[in-house]
Amino acid sequence: MVGGGQLSRMTQQAAIALGQSLHVLAVSPTDPAALVTPNVTIGHHTDLEALRAFASSCDVMTFDHEHVPNEHLRTLVAEGFAVHPGPEALIHAQDKLVMRNRLAEMDVPIPAYAEVKTVSDVTQFGEKHGWPVVLKAARGGYDGKGVWMVPSSGEALVTELLEAGTPLLVEERVDMTRELAAVVARSPFGQGAAWPTVETVQSNGICVEVLAPAPSLSEDLAQEAQELALRIASTLGVVGVLAVELFETSSGLVVNELAMRPHNSGHWTIEGSGTSQFEQHLRAVLDYPLGSTDPVAPVVVMANVLGARSTPDMGPDERVHHLFARYRDVHVHYYGKAERPGRKIGHVTVLGEDLAEVRRRARFAADWLATGAWPDGYDVHGGK
Template sequence: MTLRVGVIGGGQLARMMIAPAIELGVEIRVLAEAEGMSAALAATAVGDYTDAATVQAFAADVDVVTFDHEHVPQDVLRALVDAGVPVHPGPESLRFAQDKLVMRRRLAELGAPQPDWASVSAPDELARFLDDHGGRAVVKTPRGGYDGKGVKVVSSPDEVADWFAAFAGEALLVEELVDFRRELAQQVARRPSGEVVAYPVVETIQRDGVCAEVLAPAPDASEKLVEVAARLGRAIADGLGVTGMLAVELFETTDERILVNELAMRPHNSGHWTQDGAVTSQFEQHLRAVLDLPLGAPDVAGGAAVMVNILGGPQGAELSDRFAAAMAAHPLAKIHTYGKAPRPGRKVGHVNVVSDELDDAVYEARAAAAFFD
């Protein structure tokens, strides 16, 4: 029987699973939130992923259910599992990606290095944490945040008074403001039967809380750093029982430690470089992992790969209007678009460049992406 993967969510991560699915000959079916989304070509259903009946119907004739995002409610996920549908990552694991307090507690149990953090239920608790951490800290809503949303640097509890109100009776997460040299990301893939492979740790560059660039492998990373990051990624994947792709966002501190910032249990922006720069892209790897197939080699396929996001895109125009100019100037650039209309700040595509020399890849990728401003 043809293998069938059902993906909940029709965004660009689902879209980018389609190409490797076609090549492998895996049938991919997407439950999209609306018509005309990024993954429309594979959208066999359009519906509400918070509705158990909709999701059950979608899942009826696939071999495994996986995700474009981590927002499917626990009760919907558990109903699927109870009905005997393989769900990867499973609800137990996804809980750690859905709730940052649950994640922090579990990572603490695992002994994973983290920023100082606390669960704060009231302004005075937050005030105490601020006093203990130099007067400034990062407050996060435990659920619903992404791309910088639900994250705020504060020096007074007043600055998140609305969040305390909105999350009344629940706690917020507060974390120390880490003095970091740079941000890194460690991706691993893990399959249900336990095999894990680790990609090389990469450097990620954020702008306004959104991933802007990724350099792979992370420049000037010591062997020790590469090894420690890979081991940490594996330990978290094992410890949290993750199946599929896991991204561990890391701070590299000025005193040469790495601390876990965030987790994502799906393909991740920090791994888009793998489409052109790794033997096995994160999207093919995710399909293999959730189908419990042996994992592909995560090796870098050229000397260095650089990914630059196209954020916003040409307002009032289409990305394809810029193809001729960008392609003429940058024959090495691999242009990936998400079928989304340009809008300020929106992730609408990215450019990958693979080169023997990191500097060349950085230059080419930035210059090619700039054609889409």
């Protein structure tokens, strides 16, 4: 797996159970996966020679991020290395303009969009589709980075980005009711599997919660999201996990983004599904039969642990100790990252039957692990 982040770290846990040895290409020996994986090579994902040497030591190469240059991957495939997902598929997760163009050809519901070459491209688009508009870097953005809400012409911002060589596109601002995600997997054989459609809750461009299954979502719309994701995976030739981020609108579903790897919206599957997204990704890239995606509880909530604005008085271990003393049923995943404000340093998962109660416990647990402080108004003996 190219990349030593938390996705690779959690994939290592799944590899152990399958009797596989996960070889990780990490930038630093302190990367989250490098701290727990014995088979680590230190090298950069933009270095073709490092990638070639790494691929030579593996049966199959896959990724925990989309930032490997596509031309390098094409070279490796031409040289006979197994790369999943392949560069022809992965380009749609690497370049938003390529993705939008291809989805439009497939008649997939997407926002109105246009490539941006000049400031007037944004101005004309806004005048046609209405302000504000969404300006996006075509490559490299994640967790809200590389996305700007432009209330009017945005001349200064657009000029600055274009002069810096940033490839851009502009999209209409979608009038949505909430955000959803459909996470699926596909094997080289062509087998597909889909988890229940989930709701993702965002704050400042970062996912803070995942509710599985998406509450109050009609069965027809949930199935439509799954079938749409499976169609995209098949048409693009994806091998591995594909996450399709969606907007739910009054007129139906709209595709926002694609990710061809394990995804934050699928972390709930570790404890909440018959097969986790990490095991499923390995099964797919190894061309094993895919596992069950059935949930194991009526409600599953995942909450991200985001670094606090100030350093907590308690260390991480002490925070976990007190959390487990209060809530024995909370599943904790720390990523081995240094704590910085707003940084994803872990997540928690809670299973149950009542959405409001499960969500309350998950949000409290995540807040506590982040800050080491009781939320305002929280009764330590029984909740709000």
